[in-house]
Amino acid sequence: MHLVSIIAFVLxxxxxxxxxxxxxRKILRNINLGKDQVINDNTPARWRQMVLVALGQSKMLARPIPAFFHVIIYVGFILINIEVIEILVDGFTGSHRTFMDVLNFDGFPLYNIAIAFFEVLCVLVLIACFVFLYRRYISKxxxxxSKDLDGWPRKDATYILLAEIVLMTALLVMNSADHALQSTGFNFPISTPLYNALFQDISEGSLHTIVLVAWWLHLVGILAYLNYLPFSKHFHIVLAFPNVWYAKLTPKGQFTNMESVTNEVKAMLDPSFTPPPLAEGEVMKFGAKDVNDLSWKNLLDAYSCTECGRCTSECPANQTGKLLSPRRIMMATRDRMEDVGKSLDAKGPGLADGKTLLYDYISAEELWACxxxxxxxxxxxxxxxxxNIIVELRRSMVMEDSKMPDALAGAMTNIENNGAPWQFSPADRLNWATEN
Ligand code: SF4
Ligand code: SF4
Incomplete structure (x- = not known):
């Protein structure tokens, strides 16, 4: 490779x-808009959870067909990137197939076997991409x-699948036209038949040009992909791991107490109790109205969402035609963070832009359907x-804004007046036991 190519590569x-x-850094800044939450308990269980759920994709198995094709793309993404390491080394050193001589040692073609394996993976990834496109656009x-994905989210998913197809094709074309690879005499499962069918009669110079174009296409494609990730739901390939590590270990139905309420109750019951002081300028809040009232873990959740819609398809409220879609709750939370972040980047008002996650991005109707x-x-x-986000937003609606559905308002009043959600006086509680 020429010096100019090396310099272009490095730049x-x-x-x-x-x-x-x-x-x-912008994404981390946005996640840090959230409130502090210390999550460091039971680290062995957390590692186990991460290995099973994020690395092992155990929860995907609930739907075996997409799980199978997703695993192909996932394994392909990880393993084929080993070949990308060689592409990077070649780019920095100006050499070609740096690892070939190192790994094809003593007559044992380890390098060739690895490339052959990657080629098969490439084809499987291509098949998986077409299956996913089929599921999105033909079998629907x-x-x-769903309308949750109208606009950018649907385009985003499609762009990524198309990008995978271009990257895999470039890799296979590069291997097929690569004279150095084919002249090892090894029978590669994909590139050798392709070479025989397409490139056998082409001059070595032209082959070299094809390899170079495919090499650059693959390299630039990967770097473009890397930079596209932070703007895409596909960033979950990175964030799924920390997100699962930090996910709740307690039983799903166990709700958190509100610290602000707990402190007020403690102060009422025990005059010697002093609630922890608020930071300067901080006001006591109940629940969450905006992203800065949620925890950083809630916000990490939103950035980790794959927009797969499994949550919404299982949601009884959604299934019975209510407005609620838990996927949309996560997407709206991410949209709000992104809007605040963009405003901060433009030296705008940020969180003080007159909007809030509650009401402007997520409606009361959605929340009360849960x-x-x-x-x-x-x-x-x-x-x-x-x-967790739904509950925090509802807490804010009830405790900060006194807004709730009429049926709930009646029950709340009864609890306040009668100590129970029913409209009976406490004195009448034992009437049921009175013999007529
Ligand atoms: S769409 Fe729902 S199920 Fe899928 S990743 Fe997001 S929150 Fe999880
Ligand atoms: S908890 Fe709420 S949002 Fe989640 S599935 Fe149940 S009803 Fe739907």
Whole structure:
């Protein structure tokens, strides 16, 4: 490779990595808009949970067909990237197939076997991508054809599948036209038949050009993909791991107490109790009205959402035609974070833009449709907890804004007056036991 190519490679690589770091910092800044929450208990269980759910994709198995094709793309993504390491080394050193001589040692063609394996994976990934496109656009699986995904989310999913197809094709074309690879005499399962069919009669110079174009296409494609990730739901390939590690270990139905309420009750019962002081400028809040009232874990959840819709397809409220979609709750939370982040980048008002997650991004009707059943939490392949966000927003509506459905308002009044949700005086409680 010429010196000019090496310099071009280094500059493109450095620019791509710098841009990626800048965008990751913005995402971290957005996640840190959330409230502090210390999660460091029971680390062995957390590692186990991460290995099973994130690495082992155990929850995907509930739907075996997409699980099978997802695993192909996932394994392909990890293993084929080993070949990308060689592409990077070649780019930095100006060499070609750096690992070939190192790994094809003493007559044992380890390098060739690895490339042959990657080629098979490439084809499987291509098949998986076409299956996923089929499911989205031809068989129209309801959770993927849902209006939740209208606009950018649907385009995003399609762009990623198309990008995978381009990257895999470029890799196979590069291997097929690569004279150095084919002249090892090894029978590669994909590139050798392709070479025989397409490139056998082409001059070595032309083959070299085809390899170079495919090499650059693959490299630039990967760097572009890297920089696209922070703007895409596909960032879950990174965030799924920490998100599952930090996910709740307690039983799903166990709700958190509100610290502000607990402190007030403690102060009422025990005059010697002093609630922890608020930070300067901080006001006591109940529940969450905006993203800064949620915890950073809630916000990490939103960035980790794969928009797969498994939660919504299991949600009884959604199934019975209510407005609620737990997937949309996560997408709206992410949209709000992104809008606040963009405003901060533009030196705008940020959180003080006159909007809030509650009401402007998520409506009261959606929130009150939730039955708190936890089906969405159970269904989520990356242990996201939409219910926790729903509960925090509802707490704010009730305790800060005194807004709630009429049926609930009646029950609340009864609890306040009668100590029970029914309209009977406490004095009449034992009437049921009176003999007539
Ligand atoms: S907890 Fe709420 S949002 Fe989740 S599945 Fe049940 S009803 Fe739907
Ligand atoms: S919350 Fe989980 S189940 Fe729901 S769309 Fe996101 S990743 Fe899928």
């Amino acid at each position: 493109i690589f450095a620019a791509a990595v710098s841009l990626f770091v800048i965008n990751i 699986v309801p959770r993927l054809a 039955t708190s059943c936890n089906a969405c939490v159970q269904a989520c392949p990356v242990n996201i907890d939409p219910l």
